[in-house]
Amino acid sequence: MSRRRQIYEGKAKILYEGPEPGTLIQYFKDDATAFNAQKKGTISGKGVLNNRISEHLFTLLGNIGIPTHFIRRLNMREQLVRQVEIIPIEVVVRNVAAGSLSKRLGIEEGTQLPRTILEYYYKDDALGDPMITEEHIACFGWAGQDELADIVDMAIRTNDFLTGLFAGIGIRLVDFKLEFGRLWEDDYSRVILADEISPDGCRLWDMKTSEKLDKDRFRRDLGGEVEAYQEVARRLGLLPEGAD
Amino acid sequence: MSRRRQIYEGKAKILYEGPEPGTLIQYFKDDATAFNAQKKGTISGKGVLNNRISEHLFTLLGNIGIPTHFIRRLNMREQLVRQVEIIPIEVVVRNVAAGSLSKRLGIEEGTQLPRTILEYYYKDDALGDPMITEEHIACFGWAGQDELADIVDMAIRTNDFLTGLFAGIGIRLVDFKLEFGRLWEDDYSRVILADEISPDGCRLWDMKTSEKLDKDRFRRDLGGEVEAYQEVARRLGLLPEGAD
Ligand SMILES: Nc1ncnc2c1ncn2[C@@H]1O[C@H](COP(=O)(O)OP(=O)(O)O)[C@@H](O)[C@H]1O
Ligand SMILES: Nc1ncnc2c1ncn2[C@@H]1O[C@H](COP(=O)(O)OP(=O)(O)O)[C@@H](O)[C@H]1O
Ligand SMILES: [Mg+2]
Ligand SMILES: [Mg+2]
Known part of the structure; x- marks a missing residue:
């Protein structure tokens, strides 16, 4: 070590x-x-x-x-x-209004969105990760047009797959954050999914009870953080049944 | 009256x-x-x-x-x-970093942008006119895809024309805001440019002195607001030479 x-x-x-x-x-x-x-x-x-x-x-x-x-x-x-060269963009995929979207646009939390929304945030803690658009990304060269097209494709496919996966275990995938990076092979690079996907960067609501099984428990002082993460792991089949 | x-x-x-x-x-x-x-x-x-x-x-x-x-x-x-049905979107066209873009993304005021940026803000005073993207516009139906395509075309043409016009009179068109509305003819509507274009909604900098000839004089307590607006009018040939 x-x-x-x-x-x-x-x-x-x-x-x-x-x-x-x-x-x-x-x-x-x-x-x-x-x-x-x-x-x-x-x-x-x-x-x-x-x-x-x-x-x-x-x-x-x-x-x-x-x-x-x-x-x-x-x-x-x-x-x-x-190891990748991280693209400095957080890609947020939203299926249901919650969090900053609800607050910024005045849409009640829990409202099913008429269609999925992709948002981009510039990864810069000092600036507070400001929301950006494809216009800013293109202007400042944070990702190329082809890279962004690949990112959009992968984000949508990931959303489709994860929405299905979580639906199968009684969980509503409200929104989640992805990061992508460039994998260099000689002079050529391609974009791959990086970082992590976990309850830290997803909103996961129990379909029956609407209970939050994600970091909002911490953000909103709801308690039971680790139990919520465990419940997600358990339903994904990653913990022995009945274990906690 | x-x-x-x-x-x-x-x-x-x-x-x-x-x-x-x-x-x-x-x-x-x-x-x-x-x-x-x-x-x-x-x-x-x-x-x-x-x-x-x-x-x-x-x-x-x-x-x-x-x-x-x-x-x-x-x-x-x-x-x-x-009379039009106002589309609830403020379209901001930026050629040079200034104002909220500089602040949000940490880019020094006055930096020429590598390319023109279009931004959209949801026209809602109570929400503070939050920035939105084509994703939110499509999701909530604030404008149709065809309407948005027309808006983008008109915004870019307007920018090209006004950038030239102001360059001709020694003024740098830094950024400006446009509003569009639907003109209904029977069951059919088309999008036209509405509201106003004036120093209230534009950033206009004297090319030689960088002096601000727009509402930033008011926003930043610089004084000389009306003289600045007059100077713009004068250079556009709207006031008799020498008048103030
Ligand atoms: N495959 C990778 N190669 C290089 N950097 C990565 C990779 N995957 C994730 N990262 C970066 O590593 C960091 C992970 O640590 P984290 O605690 O999430 O950092 P942060 O506080 O910046 O979010 C992030 O900055 C993320 O962008
Ligand atoms: N042709 C038009 N038809 C209907 N409404 C318009 C038209 N042109 C502008 N408007 C609207 O009229 C209002 C103009 O007044 P203004 O003082 O700019 O209002 P605001 O405080 O809402 O910006 C704006 O809300 C604008 O959207
Ligand atoms: Mg992180
Ligand atoms: Mg107005």
């Missing part, structure tokens, strides 16, 4: 140099932040659950042909991934 | 019922507001200048084939326009 070079420590994960060139180790912390890190806390056991959930979802997405950075899980808190 | 029915009083203009069905009278007030009407004031003589400037610009845009609501100026403060 001590020989490994730390590349980056973020709000929820640490990146270490991987065993081979072009690989990284993603270490999942229990740290939780919200509202651009104005609110901070710890959800004990979250890192273990997110590592496992993200592994599972990336594996399934890989199976349907969406290229991802995921290589394999190493242990409880770590996974080996392909 | 007293017989006319007032349709709407806004922050800078009053709308009255026009002399024929389907027409309105736009009355230009001297009232000025900024920051979503948190700042209020009066710029004595502004209404007269904006009425004249907007008449001039809409006439020139009409001449190059951009359909507008403008029919004719009636007097110092009033113009006759076609």
Whole structure:
């Protein structure tokens, strides 16, 4: 452990140099932040659950042909991934009005959107991750036109697949955030799905009770954070039945 | 005057019922507001200048084939326009970084943008005119796909024309706001340019001195508001040389 070079420590994960060139180790912390890190806390056991959930979802997405950075899980808190050049855009996919969309546009939380909405946010903590559009992305060259087209395709396919997957286990996929990165091969790069998909970056509502099974429990001081993440893992078949 | 029915009083203009069905009278007030009407004031003589400037610009845009609501100026403060169903979107065209773009994305004011940016804001004072994208517009049906395509075309043509016009009189067209509306003819509607184009909704910088000739003088307490608007009118040939 001590020989490994730390590349980056973020709000929820640490990146270490991987065993081979072009690989990284993603270490999942229990740290939780919200509202651009104005609110901070710890959800004990979250890192273990997110590592496992993200592994599972990336594996399934890989199976349907969406290229991802995921290589394999190493242990409880770590996974080996392909190193990419992160595109500085958070892609948010929304199926149901919630959170900032509800607040900004005055649409009640829980309103089913007439159609799925893709939003982009510029990944810059100092600026508070401002919302941007394809216009800004093109103007400032944050992603090329072809890259953005690939990102849109992958985001929509991911949404279709995950909406189905979660529907199958009684969970409404309200919205979620994706990150993409460039994988360089000589002078050529292609865009693949990176970072993580976990209850930290998704809104997941129980279909029957509307109970929140995601980071909103932390953001809104609802309590029961780890139980909610566990419930998601359990329904995905990642925990033995009845275990908690 | 007293017989006319007032349709709407806004922050800078009053709308009255026009002399024929389907027409309105736009009355230009001297009232000025900024920051979503948190700042209020009066710029004595502004209404007269904006009425004249907007008449001039809409006439020139009409001449190059951009359909507008403008029919004719009636007097110092009033113009006759076609009544439209306003599309609830403010279209902002940006050639140079300034204002909210600079602030939100951390780009220094005055930076020439690598390419022109179109932005959309949802016209809703209570929500503070939040920025939106084509995704939100499509989702909530604020404009149809064909309408939006027409809006984009007209906004870009307007930008090209006005950038040239202002360049010819030593003024840099930094950014500006447009509004569009639906003109109904039986069951069919088409989109035309509405509202106004004046220093209230444009950023206009003197090319030599970088002096601001627009509402930023009011927003930023720079003084000399009416002189700036007069200078724009004068350069456009709307005031006798040397007059102020
Ligand atoms: N495959 C990858 N290669 C390089 N960087 C990655 C990869 N996957 C994710 N990242 C980046 O690693 C960081 C993950 O740590 P996290 O705690 O989420 O950071 P942050 O606080 O920036 O969100 C993020 O900045 C993310 O963009
Ligand atoms: N041709 C038109 N038909 C109907 N409404 C119009 C037309 N042109 C502009 N408007 C609307 O009239 C109002 C003009 O007054 P203004 O003081 O600018 O109002 P606001 O405070 O809403 O910006 C605006 O709401 C604008 O959308
Ligand atoms: Mg992150
Ligand atoms: Mg207005």
